[in-house]
Amino acid sequence: MFQAPPSELSLGGPPRPVIDADLIRKYGGHGPRYTSYPTADRFVEAFDAAAYRHWLQNRKVGGLSRSLGLYVHLPFCGTLCYYCGCNKIITKDHGKSATYLKYLEREARLTTASLGGDRTIRQMHWGGGTPTFLSDEELTGLTRMLRSEFDFAEQGECAIEVDPRTVTPDRVALLAQLGFNRISVGVQDVDLQVQRAVHRIQSIDQTEAIVRAAKEHGFLSVNIDLIYGLPKQTPEGFARTLAIVAAMNPDRIALYSYAHLPTLFKPQRRIAEADLPAPQTKLQLLTTAIEHLESEGYVYIGMDHFARPGDDLAVAQRRGLLTRNFQGYSSGGNADILGLGVSAISSVGPIYAQNAKTLEEYYGRLDHETLPVQRGLELTSDDLVRRAVIQALACHFEVPKEAISSAHLIDFDRYFAVELDELRGMEKESLVELEEEWITVTPRGRLLVRAVCMVFDRYLRAQRRSALYSRLI
Numbered sequence: 001m002f003q004a005p006p007s008e009l010s011l012g013g014p015p016r017p018v019i020d021a022d023l024i025r026k027y028g029g030h031g032p033r034y035t036s037y038p039t040a041d042r043f044v045e046a047f048d049a050a051a052y053r054h055w056l057q058n059r060k061v062g063g064l065s066r067s068l069g070l071y072v073h074l075p076f077c078g079t080l081c082y083y084c085g086c087n088k089i090i091t092k093d094h095g096k097s098a099t100y101l102k103y104l105e106r107e108a109r110l111t112t113a114s115l116g117g118d119r120t121i122r123q124m125h126w127g128g129g130t131p132t133f134l135s136d137e138e139l140t141g142l143t144r145m146l147r148s149e150f151d152f153a154e155q156g157e158c159a160i161e162v163d164p165r166t167v168t169p170d171r172v173a174l175l176a177q178l179g180f181n182r183i184s185v186g187v188q189d190v191d192l193q194v195q196r197a198v199h200r201i202q203s204i205d206q207t208e209a210i211v212r213a214a215k216e217h218g219f220l221s222v223n224i225d226l227i228y229g230l231p232k233q234t235p236e237g238f239a240r241t242l243a244i245v246a247a248m249n250p251d252r253i254a255l256y257s258y259a260h261l262p263t264l265f266k267p268q269r270r271i272a273e274a275d276l277p278a279p280q281t282k283l284q285l286l287t288t289a290i291e292h293l294e295s296e297g298y299v300y301i302g303m304d305h306f307a308r309p310g311d312d313l314a315v316a317q318r319r320g321l322l323t324r325n326f327q328g329y330s331s332g333g334n335a336d337i338l339g340l341g342v343s344a345i346s347s348v349g350p351i352y353a354q355n356a357k358t359l360e361e362y363y364g365r366l367d368h369e370t371l372p373v374q375r376g377l378e379l380t381s382d383d384l385v386r387r388a389v390i391q392a393l394a395c396h397f398e399v400p401k402e403a404i405s406s407a408h409l410i411d412f413d414r415y416f417a418v419e420l421d422e423l424r425g426m427e428k429e430s431l432v433e434l435e436e437e438w439i440t441v442t443p444r445g446r447l448l449v450r451a452v453c454m455v456f457d458r459y460l461r462a463q464r465r466s467a468l469y470s471r472l473i
């Protein structure tokens with residue numbers, strides 16, 4: 001009988017997701033990606049800078065020892081990608097970033113002044129926008145400023161999102177010198193027709209050169225972002241994109257579903273709806289992608305993410321240490337994240353705080369020497385238990401009922417009687433298995449784990465109830 005060698009056994013990972021077209025049609029609609037719970041649309045303005053400062057000052061009270069991470073939002077982009085739903089500022093004026101960096105420094109100072117005790121950063125992520133919109137001098141200056149305000153752990157994770165159209169292999173070398181050891185490369189699709197339709201022309205050579213340079217300069221993890229469901233995409237074309245991208249051998253691939261919401265995201269109005277793939281084709285694109293990535297040896301981590309079995313994310317998942325935060329999945333464990341920059345979100349203990357979303361407001365608050373928080377949320381005990389359940393589902397596809405009960409002082413079955421009832425419907429469709437001690441998402445439910453999480457989202461439930469009332473009236 002064939003027996004896998006120990007090295008293969010230890011890289012086993014969770015069972016592969018099963019693609020069930022009917023279930024995807026039924027449960028695969030829009031829904032939160034649960035980078036936080038409650039989701040950011042639940043934040044309130046009653047949570048202000050004073051509340052955030054209070055939590056920064058008392059971060060360690062009660063012996064809690066969550067490690068510390070930084071998220072730095074760099075919002076500028078040189079051109080507009082039509083599918084974009086990020087908080088960004090399109091400009092050709094590089095002078096704007098110089099002003100922005102001065103304000104970032106002011107914010108970092110105000111933050112560290114409020115931060116009680118230890119300020120050692122174990123994970124850092126620069127996102128945007130396009131962080132590499134900054135010049136080499138600006139990238140260097142920003143790193144220096146952060147290193148003077150915070151202490152950085154030796155083996156910490158330092159990640160940056162790059163747009164290959166703004167980076168050369170030399171700039172990748174600079175990023176490595178500055179201490180970055182994780183890189184995320186935006187691609188979406190290599191097909192020229194698709195690139196034209198979304199206004200993002202980027203050659204395969206450009207992407208390849210960046211990935212190669214990152215590997216040569218010792219980056220520990222290289223991620224490539226892809227999107228399916230974009231205008232002009234076809235299963236054949238996307239299969240070619242996948243083959244080209246897999247040949248570059250990134251450690252991780254993020255495969256996002258394009259959500260066409262032009263009323264919410266203005267740039268999407270420039271996309272011709274007639275060019276969008278029909279729902280059946282979109283499903284085919286997803287199927288093609290999953291089959292291809294699996295055949296290339298990638299493991300499905302969850303919610304849009306794939307990784308090589310030896311990548312940190314896959315290892316953290318196998319060890320039960322995977323977490324989810326505003327930057328997606330993280331192998332860095334549960335950490336408090338300090339968000340710096342316009343619209344950045346911080347997560348400290350039981351609170352979330354989001355900075356002002358426009359430059360004017362962000363600068364205005366900092367001009368008054370105030371932390372630029374515009375809104376946030378202090379989680380209730382109910383929010384905390386639901387956050388724990390949703391994290392467990394999103395990261396590990398299972399919920400240990402007993403552990404949640406004792407950590408949150410609840411009787412799980414009684415507390416979640418309504419949710420369990422709803423899950424029984426999903427159990428009949430083989431999406432989940434309900435046992436006395438565990439809720440487990442089956443391989444058939446893995447691609448739809450977001451829908452299982454939604455069952456535990458109290459705010460969505462209330463929204464559905466009020467929609468029902470208004471329909472009835």
Ligand code: SF4
Nearest residue numbers: 077081084086088129
């Ligand atoms: S997708 Fe990225 S590069 Fe394109 S506009 Fe949005 S933030 Fe900028």
